[in-house]
Amino acid sequence: MTSMLKTLSRPFVAKSSGDLARLGVLLALAGLILFGALRYDNFISPFNILSFLRYNSMFALIALGMAFVIITGGIDLSVGGVAAMASVVAAYLSLYGWFPGLAGGVLAGLVAGSINGVITTRLRIQPFIATLAMMLAAYGTALLLANNQSVSVSYDTAFTMIGQDDFLGFPIPGWIAGFAYVLGWIFLERHPAGRHVLAIGDGEATANLMGLKVERTLFAVYALSGVLAGLAGVILASQFGAGQPTEGVGWELFAIASVVVGGTLLTGGSGSVGATLAGALLLAMVFNILNFENGLGWISLSAYWQSVIRGVFLLIVVVLQAGLMKKTEA
Amino acid sequence: MTTIETSSPPAVRSSRVNAAKLLSRYGTFAAFIALLIFNLIVTPNFVSWQTLNVNLTQVATIVIVAVGMTLVIATGGIDLSVGSLMAIAGAAAPMIFMGQLLPIENMGILIILSFILPILLVMAFGWFNGFLVTRFSIQPIVATLVLFIAGRGLAQVATNGNLQVFKNPDFQFIAMGRIAGIPAQVVVMIIVAILAHCLIRYTVIGRQIIAVGGNEKAARLTGIPVRRVKTFVYVISGALAGLAGLIVVARNSASDANLVGLGMELDAIAAVAVGGSLLTGGRANILGTVLGAFVIQLVRYTLLANGVPDAAALIVKAGLIIVAVFIQQRADKA
Numbered sequence: 001m002t003s004m005l006k007t008l009s010r011p012f013v014a015k016s017s018g019d020l021a022r023l024g025v026l027l028a029l030a031g032l033i034l035f036g037a038l039r040y041d042n043f044i045s046p047f048n049i050l051s052f053l054r055y056n057s058m059f060a061l062i063a064l065g066m067a068f069v070i071i072t073g074g075i076d077l078s079v080g081g082v083a084a085m086a087s088v089v090a091a092y093l094s095l096y097g098w099f100p101g102l103a104g105g106v107l108a109g110l111v112a113g114s115i116n117g118v119i120t121t122r123l124r125i126q127p128f129i130a131t132l133a134m135m136l137a138a139y140g141t142a143l144l145l146a147n148n149q150s151v152s153v154s155y156d157t158a159f160t161m162i163g164q165d166d167f168l169g170f171p172i173p174g175w176i177a178g179f180a181y182v183l184g185w186i187f188l189e190r191h192p193a194g195r196h197v198l199a200i201g202d203g204e205a206t207a208n209l210m211g212l213k214v215e216r217t218l219f220a221v222y223a224l225s226g227v228l229a230g231l232a233g234v235i236l237a238s239q240f241g242a243g244q245p246t247e248g249v250g251w252e253l254f255a256i257a258s259v260v261v262g263g264t265l266l267t268g269g270s271g272s273v274g275a276t277l278a279g280a281l282l283l284a285m286v287f288n289i290l291n292f293e294n295g296l297g298w299i300s301l302s303a304y305w306q307s308v309i310r311g312v313f314l315l316i317v318v319v320l321q322a323g324l325m326k327k328t329e330a
Numbered sequence: 331m332t333t334i335e336t337s338s339p340p341a342v343r344s345s346r347v348n349a350a351k352l353l354s355r356y357g358t359f360a361a362f363i364a365l366l367i368f369n370l371i372v373t374p375n376f377v378s379w380q381t382l383n384v385n386l387t388q389v390a391t392i393v394i395v396a397v398g399m400t401l402v403i404a405t406g407g408i409d410l411s412v413g414s415l416m417a418i419a420g421a422a423a424p425m426i427f428m429g430q431l432l433p434i435e436n437m438g439i440l441i442i443l444s445f446i447l448p449i450l451l452v453m454a455f456g457w458f459n460g461f462l463v464t465r466f467s468i469q470p471i472v473a474t475l476v477l478f479i480a481g482r483g484l485a486q487v488a489t490n491g492n493l494q495v496f497k498n499p500d501f502q503f504i505a506m507g508r509i510a511g512i513p514a515q516v517v518v519m520i521i522v523a524i525l526a527h528c529l530i531r532y533t534v535i536g537r538q539i540i541a542v543g544g545n546e547k548a549a550r551l552t553g554i555p556v557r558r559v560k561t562f563v564y565v566i567s568g569a570l571a572g573l574a575g576l577i578v579v580a581r582n583s584a585s586d587a588n589l590v591g592l593g594m595e596l597d598a599i600a601a602v603a604v605g606g607s608l609l610t611g612g613r614a615n616i617l618g619t620v621l622g623a624f625v626i627q628l629v630r631y632t633l634l635a636n637g638v639p640d641a642a643a644l645i646v647k648a649g650l651i652i653v654a655v656f657i658q659q660r661a662d663k664a
Contacts, residue, residue, distance in 0.1 A: 075471070119652060126610075128408075128471070129603060129655050132596060133648035140644030148641065249593075253410075253475055266469050304486035311480020315462075318473070322466035 022263040022275035024320065029282045032289065040292040048288070050171055054163075054239070056284040057173035058083070058232040060277060062251055063258040064177075064184050065225030067276040070259050071188075072221050073201045073268025074120065074127035079229040079255055080248030081138030082112045086233025088142045091151040091243025094159035101159045105234035106227055112138055113226015117219035127222075135252070142245035151243035163239030173235045180228065185273040197221060201268025257310065258283055261317045283310055354661030358606055358621045358654070365628045373635045381631075383513065387505075387581070389627040390519040391574040393620055395594055396601035397526045398567035400619045403602050404530075405543045405560050406611030407463060407470035409567045412598060414481025415455055416575030416591025419448035421485040423576050424494040424585050427501050441500045449572040455481065456568020460561030474564075478595070485587035494585040505580035515577045522570065527616040536614075539563060543611030600626055600647065604654040626650065 036043040062079045069076045090105030112134055119130040145151075153159055165172055188194035196217050200207045208214050232251075237243045256266075262279030264271035287306045294301060369376045395412050402409045425431050426444035434440055455477055462473035499506070507514040530536040538559045541549040550556050571591070579585040599609075605622025607615045626647060633643045 123652070123656055124659065125652060125655050129609060129651060132599065133651045135648075136596070136644045136651075137648035140641045140648070143641030143644070144639065148639070253478060256472075256475065257479065260472060266472055302487060302490060304483050304491055307483030308480045308487060311476050311478075311483060314472075314479060315476045318462075318468050318476070319466055322468050 020263075022272050022278075025262055025275055025278045025282060025317075029278050029285070032282065032285050036285070036289050036292065040296070043292060050166075050174075052284070052288055053174040053177075054171035056280065057171070057177035058235050058239075059251065059254060059258070059284060060177045060280045061180055061228045061232045061235075063255040063262075063276050063280040064180055064273065065228035066252070066255040067259045067262070067264055067271055067273060068184070068188070068197060068221045069127070069225050070256070070264055070266055071197055071201045071268055071271040072218055073204070074218070074221070075256070075266070076116065076131045076222065076225045077128065077252045078112060078116060078131040078134035078138055079225060079232075080251035081135040081142070082109050082226055082229040082248075083233035083236060083251060084245050084248040085112065085138040085142040085145070086230035087237035087247065088146045088151050088233075088243035088245050090159075090234045090237045091153045092145070094153040094157055094237070096157070098158040098162060101153070101157070101237070102162060102234050105237070106230040109226040109228070109230015109233065110223060111226070113223040113229070114219070116226060117222035120222060121215040121218050131222075139245070142243075146243060146245040148245070150245070151237075153237055153241055153243065155241070160238050160241060163235045163237070173239070176231065176235070180231075181273060181277055188271075188273050193217065193220075198269060198271070201270070203269070254283065254310075255280075257314045260321075261314060263321070265321070283313065286310055286313065351661050353657050354606060357657055358604060358618060358625055362621055362625050362628065365625065365632060369628070369632055369635075373632065376635070385624075385627055385631055386516045386519075387513055388631075389623050390513075390515040391577050392594070392597050392601060392627070393519045393623045394522050394570050394574045394577070395567075396598040396605075396619045396623050397522055397616060398563075398570035399595075399598040400602050400605075400607055400614050400616055401526065401530075401539060401563040402470070402567045403543075403599075403607055403609055404539050404611055404614035405563050406546065407560065407563065408474065408599070408609075409459065409564060409571075410471065410474040410595045411455070411459060411477035411481055412567060412571040412574075413591035413594035414478050414485070415452040415568050415571040416578060416594060417482050417485040417587050417589075418455065418488075419452045419572035419575035420579040420585045420590040421489045421494070421587045422448040422451055423501065423579060424496050425488070427498055428494070428496060437500070441498075444501060445504075445576065448576060449569055452568045452572035452575070453565050454568075456565040456571075457561060459568070460564035463564065464557040464560050482587065485590075489585070489587045491588065494579075495583065496585075497583060502580040502583065505577050515581070518573070518577065522573070523616055523620050530614045530616060535559065535562060540612060540614060543613070545612070597623075597626070600651050603651050603658075606654070606658055608658060609655070622654075 042048055062083065066076055066079065086105035086108045089108040090101045093104035094101035116131050116134050119125050120127050162172055167175055188197065196207070196212045199210070199212060200214055200217055204214055236247060258280035259271070259276050260266065260279070261282060262272065262275035264276065286309050290301060290303070290306050290309070375381065395416070399409055399412065423444045426447055427440045429440065432440070432443065434443070459474050459477060462468045462476070463470050503514055504518065505515050509517045530539065538549070538554045541552070541554055542556050542559050546556060574594070575590055578590050601623035602619050603609060603622070604625055605615055605618035605620070607613050607618060629646055629650065630643045633646065634640060
């Protein structure tokens with residue numbers, strides 16, 4: 001109860017183990033950027049930065065939705081499948097223009113996310129199972145709609161602009177992700193409903209007794225995660241010119257890893273939007289650096305090392321987190 | 331016992347409760363029988379050795395992994411790394427019997443080592459999972475996520491992502507061979523299931539697994555070595571995943587680190603859920619898990635044999651999982 005009150009009335013800057021972890025991820029990201037900038041010639045070139053952001057915006061969007069779900073103490077395993085399904089829907093609707101494509105993909109995500117929300121709150125099935133089933137159903141739907149093939153998008157409409165073009169010299173997917181993160185940050189840190197999300201993660205029963213609308217908030221969080229996964233699917237289809245029913249495998253785990261690396265505990269009740277972005281960028285940058293390192297010609301690490309290195313990153317972070325948790329408990 | 335039963339709740343409620351209990355206890359079995367009857371009537375050529383063979387060999391590896399998963403879930407944990415561990419064992423075995431790793435000439439010894447060493451290797455990884463869970467109190471889903479991501483990468487790095495093609499009847503006996511007319515992998519599956527069933531039913535560690543999952547604090551207070559029990563289940567889960575990995579590569583005459591065991595964690599968890607073990611722990615229904623895997627396999631086969639695309643089978647599987655878990659929870663609350 002006291003921790004619950006603390007969460008609700010917490011000042012915007014608080015000293016806790018989570019903040020230390022968040023500071024850690026920012027330092028690690030800064031260190032990695034510095035390392036890359038000093039070591040490689042074109043690392044901080046506009047081309048590398050912009051293509052990095054263009055490609056990784058999808059993952060950042062999914063990680064944002066995942067962060068909200070995890071803060072409530074839940075999990076969403078369906079995001080990869082939902083993104084694949086949304087990419088197929090968007091590809092079909094891109095015939096009618098960029099907006100129907102975009103809206104259709106987002107709507108597909110919203111429907112899937114809402115079903116997740118209903119199954120977890122009404123049937124009271126654990127989020128892990130509910131979203132696991134949704135992942136299977138979303139892939140099934142995507143494959144059925146697409147006839148087991150990738151679906152080419154229309155190049156006659158402006159649909160491919162969403163993923164490929166720039167606006168004011170900055171990639172459009174980057175704008176979308178940036179906008180989503182700013183909204184997410186305002187919502188979580190400055191809006192009462194965002195504080196409710198944190199309170200529910202701290203203790204559902206207590207939040208209920210305090211009169212917070214737990215079910216409605218949980219439903220909204222899963223719907224939001226679905227919408228963001230749908231948006232990522234739209235960008236996927238637009239960027240690669242096709243709706244891809246088999247893409248997105250493992251995205252959910254990448255998103256979970258981003259959130260965890262960003263210092264959000266899987267037990268819920270705390271978390272930060274900014275640190276999640278840093279976590280997603282950190283994991284993505286591992287791959288970027290690996291490419292540059294190979295380009296130097298000294299070593300030739302296969303692309304397969306990236307998953308090993310990502311796994312080691314995740315390991316270091318969770319072990320450090322566990323250590324910090326023990327210290328603050330003591 | 332009888333005194334407890336005489337003070338039963340009012341009739342209306344108890345009949346509903348009984349329905350839920352019955353459904354949860356025999357629902358999977360009933361679904362299995364219903365599927366069999368449906369196929370007997372509708373699917374052409376259902377009664378044939380080939381149908382039996384196809385279904386049994388396809389389900390064998392899922393059952394083997396799902397049995398390990400049942401033990402992990404019984405302690406309240408989960409093991410996401412099984413698919414990656416399959417890939418590691420599947421990559422290691424051909425490297426050993428093709429003589430790339432060890433300077434041993436004797437083929438017989440190499441074959442034996444190519445069974446033992448990969449499984450010992452993945453048991454070590456399973457121990458590592460258990461170590462993270464018990465030593466650092468990291469949630470199982472995160473702790474095993476580390477090897478889910480890194481494990482397949484290790485297998486890919488070791489093989490450079492290349493397909494290892496081989497032809498080795500001695501090694502491949504585990505998948506291709508027959509024991510008394512029964513495919514060897516099916517025999518392995520049956521042995522694994524029986525051993526695990528006996529482990530849970532008749533051994534001290536089996537009862538301790540249930541106790542830890544039921545109430546960890548109480549288990550610790552009664553002197554159960556909680557950490558050791560938890561580590562044990564992850565080691566076993568790793569060993570069984572390794573065994574399944576060996577069977578898969580032996581069956582394919584090839585090892586592809588990118589594909590071996592891909593998505594297996596989901597199939598195994600689904601089998602456990604449909605089989606009626608509560609995912610919150612404290613229960614381990616091995617026979618239920620076997621039946622759950624059979625039901626999922628048979629649903630897929632039924633749909634495929636009747637011209638329904640594989641993609642639709644995914645949606646049916648999703649519905650099946652939700653319904654099974656929902657019934658379980660209802661029965662448990664009652």
